[in-house]
Amino acid sequence: MMVLRALLARPWIWSFIGALLVWLAAISFTGGYGAGGMITAALSLAVFMVIVGIGQMFVITLGPGNVDLSLPANIGLASAVAMKVMGGSDAMILVGLVAALTSGMAVGMANYLLIRALRIPPIIATLSSSFIVHSIDIAYGRGLQIKPPPAFADFTNIQFLGIPILAICGVVFAFLAGIALQRMIYGRSVLAIGQNMRAAWLAGIPVERIRFLTYTLSGALGGINGALLAGYFRGASVDIGNEYLLSSIAVVVIGGTSVAGGKANVPGIWGAALFLVLLLTMLNTFGVSAGIRLLLTGLIIVGVITAAGGQKALR
């Protein structure tokens, strides 16, 4: 009983409960058929949301107005860069990953530069840079039809006892991110800045360095995600990252991280990502049309946010 109560007090448990309920609804509809397959598919798609979601989480935790809108464009460009550098050859996989990482980090650094040098609000800075990155991607990735190297495509699709290897890596990564957030100076600094930037500065936290690191981290994760997505979907495309504008923000907020900053939650990101993916799976198994699916997804997101409630305003 004590354990249960302690669990329920955790903000992230609700997103897992939501995911479980949606999954149960889906398998009760199919009469238990494909229950395991659904989890496998959900895990392999959710991991992509988790990777960018964690980057977005650190950015959002920096405080009000901090959000990375350049992720979709960043992911698109990195997917093209990775496929071009790998060139379909197994020997170049590592080089391609590093190239995608570098491309993502460059976008993140450019974002920070705009925020810092031009004093642009982060929303508009990442928005303007995403316009430019998007164009670069269109020009660079035009007609790109390079398949990922076989070994890389296998790696992104391979499963162990029905669990995608990538998802296992994602769990390990989330665990490390949780440690970085709660136990390392970097994460504590991010939290402090989110709670009160001026107080954090007066306390001697190198505010600007931490903000620089955070935007670069978010960019880097976007880059890695682009490469992995290109491997998973067997090819790069300009629109490959489009859905991650919404989902990266949604998983962070549904997962229990405060949009006002200063309060973050890593496990919740996994729960929220599984919830969103299983929600789509459920609506697909119900066989609803695309319009109904979008409509219900939207209503459920609004409903969940309303139920979770906002934070009491700090005065």
Added chain:
Amino acid sequence: MTVAATEPLGRSGLRSPAFARFLRALLPALSLTLILIAIAYLNPRAISYFGFSLMLNLAIPIALATIAQMFVITVNELDLSIGTFVGFVACVTATWLRDAPLLGILVLLGSIGVYAALGALIHLRNLPSIVVTLGMSFVWQGLAILLLPKPGGKAPDWLLGLMSLKPPLVPFPILAAVVIALVVHFGLMRTSYGAVLRGTGGNAQAVKRAGWSILRTKVTMFAMTGVFGVLSGMALVGITTSADANLGNGYTLLAIAGVILGGGEFVGGRVSPIGAVLGALTLALAASPLLTFMRIPPDWQVAANGLILIVVLAARALISRREGDR
């Protein structure tokens, strides 16, 4: 980090804060003029009645969507669903408003009601507007697809007639832009309730203690966003003649960019309706006519929008530093 104003008093002339503020207010008009000069230089024939009608055609719905976004930004919120909402309105206009006008009008009024309800929800539950409106963007898109699974429909004839008006001397898009800018400017900047509405963005606590209902101001502003979103969608269909569920998707980010280009700030209720319309016109002109004349491939059109934003914001940062207010 905000640094308190350290400008010594009594400075005058070109380096005074007052002059900087004036320069800042002038910036949107200045960037639009620069774009126009560039176009005139590249293709003098474009600067004509016909040229403007053609180049600025799509500027009307963009300007209306920008004004819609400006209303929510005034009260420190953000609407990430305005693009899909414009698309939804376009679909309603091209189907129901034509075939069953009464139903169409009811649906459009209802959608404005939804916006007002969202304002109340966001305020009462203290929700992040970014997430709520992101969710709503799915709702509008879903409804639009249900209504019009394939591109089609047809705009009502009166709307087609209105959007292809050819007034004497001044091209219709310019006339419309001036009317939109002046009407909103008067309502928001020159009336006493307009000051209360902007005050909600500036200092909600103060407005509340002065006896005004914050709930009412937020609901008003969200409803106004709905109204101008509806106008934008209708204007868009009037130009494109038929609708598509994805018609307005690009407007979300364009509208935010327009507000910021026009001198608006994300927090503090500092917005400018005239600036927002000018910002929208700048984006509309820079996005395609200018680039076409410069023979830049369409791939880079999006980048041009980003670049213009960055350049204008850089100029503003320089001016603001002189203004000494941040």
